[in-house]
Amino acid sequence: MKRVLGFAFLALAAFVAAGAVPGDESAMSKIFPYPTHVETLPNGLKVILVPMSSNGLVSYWSIVRTGSRDEFEPGHTGFAHFFEHMMFRGTERFPQEVYSQILTEMGADANAFTSADLTAYHLSVTSDDLERVMEIEADRFQNLAYAESVFETEAGAVYGEYRKNRMSPLFTIYEAIYEEAFKKHTYGHTTMGYERDIKAMPDMFDYSKSFFARYYRPDNVVLLVVGDIDVASTMASIRKHYGEWQPGYVAPEIPREPAQTAERRIEVSYAGQSLPFLWVGYKVDAFDPANRPRVAVDLLAELAFGETSEIHKKLVLDEQVVEFLAAGADPSRDPKLLDIYTRVKDPSKVDYVLAEIDRTVARYRETPPDGDRLADLRSRLKYAFLMNLDTPDHVASSLDRFVSATGGIEAVDELFLAYDSVTAEEVRAAAATYLSPERRTIAVLRGQK
Amino acid sequence: MTRASAALAAGAVLALCAVSCSAPDKEASVVLLPVPDDPTISFTVWFNVGSQDDPPGKEGLAHLTGELLAQGSTTENSYEEILRRLYPLASEYGIRVDKEMTTLTGRTHRDNVEAYYRLFTAAFLKPAFDDSDFQRVQSDAINFLENTLRYASDEELAKAALHALVFAGTSYAHPPVGTVQGLKSITLEDVKKFYREHYLGANAVVALGGGFAGDLAQRFEGALAELPSGEPKAAAGLIDVEPIERTKVIVVSKAGADASISFGFPVEVRRGEKDFYALWIANSWLGEHRNSSSHLYQVIREARGLNYGDYSYIEAFPEGGRRSMPPVNVARNEQMFEIWIRTLPNEQSRFALRAALRELASLVQNGMTAEQFELTRSFLEKYVLHFAETTRERLGYAVDDRFYGIDGEGHLARFRQMMRELTVEDVNAAIRKHLRHDRLKIAIVTGDAEGLSAGLGKDTPSPVSYPSPKSDQILAEDREIAVFPLAIDPDAISIVAVEDVFERAGF
Numbered sequence: 001m002k003r004v005l006g007f008a009f010l011a012l013a014a015f016v017a018a019g020a021v022p023g024d025e026s027a028m029s030k031i032f033p034y035p036t037h038v039e040t041l042p043n044g045l046k047v048i049l050v051p052m053s054s055n056g057l058v059s060y061w062s063i064v065r066t067g068s069r070d071e072f073e074p075g076h077t078g079f080a081h082f083f084e085h086m087m088f089r090g091t092e093r094f095p096q097e098v099y100s101q102i103l104t105e106m107g108a109d110a111n112a113f114t115s116a117d118l119t120a121y122h123l124s125v126t127s128d129d130l131e132r133v134m135e136i137e138a139d140r141f142q143n144l145a146y147a148e149s150v151f152e153t154e155a156g157a158v159y160g161e162y163r164k165n166r167m168s169p170l171f172t173i174y175e176a177i178y179e180e181a182f183k184k185h186t187y188g189h190t191t192m193g194y195e196r197d198i199k200a201m202p203d204m205f206d207y208s209k210s211f212f213a214r215y216y217r218p219d220n221v222v223l224l225v226v227g228d229i230d231v232a233s234t235m236a237s238i239r240k241h242y243g244e245w246q247p248g249y250v251a252p253e254i255p256r257e258p259a260q261t262a263e264r265r266i267e268v269s270y271a272g273q274s275l276p277f278l279w280v281g282y283k284v285d286a287f288d289p290a291n292r293p294r295v296a297v298d299l300l301a302e303l304a305f306g307e308t309s310e311i312h313k314k315l316v317l318d319e320q321v322v323e324f325l326a327a328g329a330d331p332s333r334d335p336k337l338l339d340i341y342t343r344v345k346d347p348s349k350v351d352y353v354l355a356e357i358d359r360t361v362a363r364y365r366e367t368p369p370d371g372d373r374l375a376d377l378r379s380r381l382k383y384a385f386l387m388n389l390d391t392p393d394h395v396a397s398s399l400d401r402f403v404s405a406t407g408g409i410e411a412v413d414e415l416f417l418a419y420d421s422v423t424a425e426e427v428r429a430a431a432a433t434y435l436s437p438e439r440r441t442i443a444v445l446r447g448q449k
Numbered sequence: 450m451t452r453a454s455a456a457l458a459a460g461a462v463l464a465l466c467a468v469s470c471s472a473p474d475k476e477a478s479v480v481l482l483p484v485p486d487d488p489t490i491s492f493t494v495w496f497n498v499g500s501q502d503d504p505p506g507k508e509g510l511a512h513l514t515g516e517l518l519a520q521g522s523t524t525e526n527s528y529e530e531i532l533r534r535l536y537p538l539a540s541e542y543g544i545r546v547d548k549e550m551t552t553l554t555g556r557t558h559r560d561n562v563e564a565y566y567r568l569f570t571a572a573f574l575k576p577a578f579d580d581s582d583f584q585r586v587q588s589d590a591i592n593f594l595e596n597t598l599r600y601a602s603d604e605e606l607a608k609a610a611l612h613a614l615v616f617a618g619t620s621y622a623h624p625p626v627g628t629v630q631g632l633k634s635i636t637l638e639d640v641k642k643f644y645r646e647h648y649l650g651a652n653a654v655v656a657l658g659g660g661f662a663g664d665l666a667q668r669f670e671g672a673l674a675e676l677p678s679g680e681p682k683a684a685a686g687l688i689d690v691e692p693i694e695r696t697k698v699i700v701v702s703k704a705g706a707d708a709s710i711s712f713g714f715p716v717e718v719r720r721g722e723k724d725f726y727a728l729w730i731a732n733s734w735l736g737e738h739r740n741s742s743s744h745l746y747q748v749i750r751e752a753r754g755l756n757y758g759d760y761s762y763i764e765a766f767p768e769g770g771r772r773s774m775p776p777v778n779v780a781r782n783e784q785m786f787e788i789w790i791r792t793l794p795n796e797q798s799r800f801a802l803r804a805a806l807r808e809l810a811s812l813v814q815n816g817m818t819a820e821q822f823e824l825t826r827s828f829l830e831k832y833v834l835h836f837a838e839t840t841r842e843r844l845g846y847a848v849d850d851r852f853y854g855i856d857g858e859g860h861l862a863r864f865r866q867m868m869r870e871l872t873v874e875d876v877n878a879a880i881r882k883h884l885r886h887d888r889l890k891i892a893i894v895t896g897d898a899e900g901l902s903a904g905l906g907k908d909t910p911s912p913v914s915y916p917s918p919k920s921d922q923i924l925a926e927d928r929e930i931a932v933f934p935l936a937i938d939p940d941a942i943s944i945v946a947v948e949d950v951f952e953r954a955g956f
Binding site for chain 2: 053056057088100101103104105106107108109111124125126148149152153154155156157160161163164167168169170202271272273274275306307308313316317318320323345375376377379380381382383384386387390391393394447
């Protein structure tokens with residue numbers, strides 16, 4: 001079926017994750033099949049527990065609500081991601097080698113990632129190692145300690161990560177269009193950061209201490225624990241290991257992006273050989289399940305540009321002028337883009353493809369979508385959600401972006417209800433509001449031939 | 450054993466017992482993995498055909514045939530209609546064409562199983578072989594080679610080039626997707642003929658997992674009778690891999706590229722054998738995939754910050770940059786030992802190659818210590834639980850067990866058993882028998898082909914410098930690494946332009 005793009009940063013987020021349960025003990029909803037327990041410690045640390053039968057596995061996520069969005073200080077792009085690497089460099093009590101050895105002894109599947117709105121540290125372990133996990137994770141979040149030389153070495157590894165990414169034309173155009181679309185707001189740079197800032201990272205040892213002190217605080221972190229767990233004993237352990245952690249989160253001063261007043265268009269060159277990529281981004285509101293026009297944007301993206309859309313049939317299947325067509329809007333914390341992007345097979349057809357996108361936009365601004373297609377989409381959202389809840393780690397990764405955007409999982413349930421109630425006319429109205437020329441940025445990437 | 454891991458192991462045993470209990474006959478054409486409380490159902494059809502069956506000059510025929518089933522119209526529905534019907538189910542199906550096996554897989558919610566089953570089975574029983582669909586999948590495959598593999602993923606390109614070099618001259622050499630000229634020469638008639646010859650009822654096995662009920666399993670197995678009849682062509686058989694007499698290097702020249710390196714050699718050990726599990730322990734210690742426990746990772750990335758990661762393998766591991774656990778349904782009779790050095794600056798590439806070789810040499814010469822062995826085997830005994838957390842993955846392993854002829858509990862259960870039984874002596878004997886650090890094949894994608902080749906051929910020292918201070922121990926090691934002998938004859942190094950790679954079979 002459709003080719004899967006291996007880029008986490010382009011995930012059509014809203015369409016694979018939705019639904020969960022608000023409230024406290026054992027609240028159940030029609031959608032989410034597992035009970036939840038949500039509790040906030042006195043120091044502000046929010047804990048979300050999702051007990052589920054999982055053959056003895058537990059997924060343990062520490063979600064810091066800080067990502068590249070928070071890199072508002074000039075010269076510090078990419079720092080949230082870089083700092084994620086530093087979190088594996090140990091503490092006085094569990095130096096790096098000891099921390100690594102403990103993970104190895106547990107046979108943990110452990111990793112971390114950074115996006116615009118969050119940094120997530122996740123481990124999948126067996127439930128009899130859960131207590132040990134809480135001990136080492138609580139320790140590193142409170143007592144991280146690393147030498148300056150280690151800090152500088154890690155900067156080299158991060159540069160290596162940039163090297164492997166930059167050969168991708170999709171990454172190149174993604175980086176370029178966001179820089180063009182956001183002149184003030186920090187969504188203008190990618191999570192990797194600018195190459196010049198990555199190069200300068202070895203010199204930012206002192207800054208890293210300040211970064212940790214401001215952002216790695218309990219009032220900016222959510223623990224999400226899913227799997228074969230006992231709620232009472234897990235909560236008791238969390239209180240024991242995290243209870244002394246001092247609050248003190250300092251919110252970043254993120255500049256607001258001024259309203260865009262005219263269409264922007266850029267040409268992006270790519271050093272390798274590539275078919276052209278075309279990317280159109282429309283400014284849309286921040287994620288908010290109570291904002292019905294914004295919820296309608298998620299439906300609009302799929303109805304207008306998804307796999308069963310008219311433009312997909314015309315451009316991908318019948319005329320075969322593009323290789324794929326994708327569209328979606330991140331559930332972001334601040335206003336971001338509805339992204340529509342495609343790879344054009346014939347370099348001379350870029351303007352033609354853009355004209356077809358324009359035609360689609362005009363049609364959806366004028367006419368509500370077909371009711372049967374809207375019903376099919378609702379069914380799709382529901383089953384995509386249900387089918388993705390088969391392991392603790394999948395459950396956690398279905399919830400993380402909602403935690404980062406809103407600080408909890410209540411929004412997921414609201415979103416799902418909203419998907420079911422947004423009307424065809426509201427989808428049309430959302431198109432009329434958001435898909436206007438002065439809100440959009442167009443980027444075309446061409447390779448060397 | 451711990452409580453939780455015991456519970457998980459018991460679960461795995463029960464599930465796999467269900468497979469063998471349901472299909473005790475090794476030749477039976479169905480694999481069942483019932484998981485009653487799973488609300489989804491996973492489907493697989495495994496066809497005993499792969500890219501090694503591509504006729505010479507038509508490399509990519511197996512791939513295009515498979516893709517046309519997965520991304521094409523059937524005699525019941527146009528492809529557009531198939532997409533429309535799958536859409537509300539949030540379900541898809543996809544194909545993986547590997548060297549020796551082709552698997553069509555899919556998954557749906559049990560609410561939708563009948564609607565999905567009709568679409569899934571029609572995909573392989575009633576392909577329409579529509580010309581427009583054919584042109585689409587053909588152009589996608591050519592674009593993948595010409596643009597994506599050559600220009601957008603140097604690490605995968607180096608791995609594919611290494612594979613072609615190790616299996617040069619055999620039907621294993623070209624990537625499963627084919628070659629540019631091979632793909633261009635394939636016609637729709639070729640595809641139809643390939644389907645008639647290979648997609649036979651006698652050449653297929655169906656596999657079903659999850660919360661299925663009623664007569665679905667019987668119907669699914671019965672569907673095989675609707676495939677073309679006839680005797681499968683004789684299996685391609687084991688290929689004859691040329692022994693490596695001396696180290697050979699292929700340097701892929703790509704303007705502006707940093708260096709991406711892979712190297713290795715064939716290994717004569719198969720999943721299911723005792724030596725395989727012994728070697729897995731050694732390999733895990735040396736280079737566990739995407740894991741900081743990897744020794745190569747610690748030496749090259751952690752201590753020196755040269756790149757993003759460094760890993761090693763004893764089984765095929767495609768798409769390593771995109772997955773953290775081993776893939777399923779890439780079972781192969783021919784495997785190689787392989788080290789993957791992730792992208793790094795050209796000026797540090799020979800140092801990194803030497804560092805990896807030096808660690809491999811040390812492992813071959815000294816074996817593992819008792820302490821390293823104990824830590825690694827206890828790690829793996831639990832880590833293997835993450836290999837197949839979902840029904841779909843476990844079903845994939847069950848199919849692979851059939852490929853490898855692993856009876857009883859299956860590979861994953863045997864894996865854990867072997868972690869408990871093997872000794873450090875077993876592991877070190879396997880290292881001595883199967884691993885080496887000379888007579889290698891090396892593939893490098895680089896923007897400095899001439900300079901790198903000259904440095905490799907002359908074995909000139911490759912010192913490295915850092916932007917930050919390093920310990921005396923690291924610096925002392927660096928001096929040894931910088932002059933570690935590579936022993937590469939200048940005439941064993943070939944440079945190939947990136948635009949020529951996989952244009953046709955061979956370099």
